[in-house]
Amino acid sequence: MKNIGIVGATGSIGVQATEIIHKYPDAFNVKFLSCHNNINELLSQISILKPEYAVVTGEKSIPKGLTDTKILYGMDALKTLISEMSGELDLVLSAAVGFAGILPTYTALNNGVNVALANKESIVAAGKAMMQTAEKSNAAIIPVDSEHSAIYQCLKGHGNNFIDKVILTASGGPFRYRPSDSMDYVNIGETLKHPNWNMGNKITVDSATMMNKGLELIEAHYLFDIVPDKLDVFIHPQSIFHSIVSFIDGSSLAQMGLPDMKTPISYALGFPERLNWGAEPLSPQLLNGLTFFRPDKKKYPCFAVALKVLEEGKNSLMIVMNAANEVAVDAFLSGLIKFTDIHRVIGDTLELFEPRDISNIDEIILLDNVVREKAMKISKDIGR
Template sequence: MTKKRIGIVGSTGSIGRQALDVIRLNRELFDISFLCANSSEELLKEQAAEFGVDAVCLAAGGAQSLVKLIREQELDLVLVAAVGAAGIVPAWETVNRGIDLALANKESIVAAGRIILDRAKETGASVIPVDSEHSAIHQCLMGQRIEDVQKVILTASGGAFRNTPNDALGHVGVSEALNHPNWSMGSKITVDSATMMNKGLELIEARFLFDIDPSILDVVIHPQSIIHSAVQFIDGSTLAQLGWPDMRTPISFAMGLPSRLECGVKPLDLFEVGRLDFRKPDYDKYRCLALALEVLKKDNNGPMIVMNAANEIAVEQFLLGNVSYLGIAEVIEETLSIFDTGDFSTLEEVFETDKKARETARYSVKRMNG
């Protein structure tokens, strides 16, 4: 494998730290061109010192420094692991320059998927998904014809409340929502896993990443998180990608493509796994997933932008104790009901809609609190 020059956006977050774990095991294969964090300055300094990186930036004060790094550094690959809509600008700047993008930020595709992916086609940049589900789909589709695909099935753990009775969800708190049974992730995505909004966002992401008709996308709850997603074909075959629930596997796949890398994850032992279970989602329990499916069917990015923005505000306020767990879906639903949006073709329109949706969601939170 040729040595790659890589930039990491969100290096101090969960995905960024695990990406650096992979690089530690493969130092001869990577040169880190830059590191960027949101606000964790001390950890960023430690990372830069360890890996000998001179170009670093904090994104909390604005995206200008990060944009400058992406535009000016020598790069073969940029890993975008920023949380939320903050990933849109670095994702766009990366593909706009024709640089390959390893994408661990689903919100940028949900809000601006067509814009980013169309530009990637024009510049020749590859967009390689880092989400475990989309990495699995990517691997299952390699060498296949998209017209032979009959169904794409995203698996979901069911999150922290998969075994919690529906009538008890009105009393759950932040610490319980953050207690994911399988994965170690950041706070925002862990809450999204509990509500299954993460799966709704991932369905939309899959629609754009693989240019898949929404009608052939499906979700199954798979508590063990061993099968990361599956693709069914017209000849009756189903291909699935399996592995332990460890993000270092999809991270290393995206970073190493077309090679596979040693990443510190042990091989899957089917005897240790023992059994695999599957069940349909309960849309009464997972109201956020139901809302996302309604938005997906519209297939316009306007409602997708609004839903994503409202979810970010609702989760933020839940983590701060200002919204109940069930209130997350209420904020999203109310915000969606206020907007009548179509399809947008520019980033300016995306950001303007995102801004208005966030303001509306914050108003919804204040209204709920009287």
């Protein structure tokens, strides 16, 4: 029986994780769930999984008497709970969206709790601190992103000194075949219609801009200690190959599967075992006609910005880029700016900050807050 806590239980990853856990009542014991403000979904999960605690980090509250689960409120309560339960927890699934996942992820690692990581922003903003903390406390980080789960699996039994290249694949999002000179006319509805994956709004927009792939390159750099020169990206519209690792002897390993996030989620939850959650098997016939091509940096300027930030190697710029992107995506989804303004907000915000290394979590959070204020002003100015 594995004791587990889920941060961001009501998001896309959290919901799919709870569905898998529900299929294995003898394998998992859910100690806590957390959400921001999606109370209805949280109550539904509480009724099914019956956790000991639930934490709401947003402004909403649960009326007393609706559940026997103990309800706590606020990020501080979530951090304290993870710390106090660390001796009981075998795994924390970090599935909160955006920078909000950084504190619970750090708290779990700092207390020696293994983390199934679906919150890439934690590593993008604080990769060095997270990896050093995990090493010091002997906590494992098991990636949940499909690409990083694939790399994780391909590298089992292989040292980094044998790696020639690590290739992350990208779907290219809903605009992979759209001419770059028509991107000014993209609307919100089109952007949220991902052709392959069922994901939350933020990550779906990030897929459309390919900022998601830029964030994933930074994440791979930290998670696997791979220099940027050995990282590469190809657009693979069918999303069958999730990542490819090439070795110095000319051989390559790839992890393949139909595009369903339950596969990497189940791998992280069950590790080192695999769970038969009902996945559709991959037929060799589906490998016919697979395509791969390079991303068009003109069409995906957010991806180009992320590459420059990765090459610069200073995490202050990673923090700025991540925070500015979150603000810009929110501004786009609220109708304040155009799709093609997202990269303008990010670029203009980056110009306001100097490149430097920051390893202290409190300093990282402080910079993130400052960046968001600047990025919001820039968004409002652009949106006028």
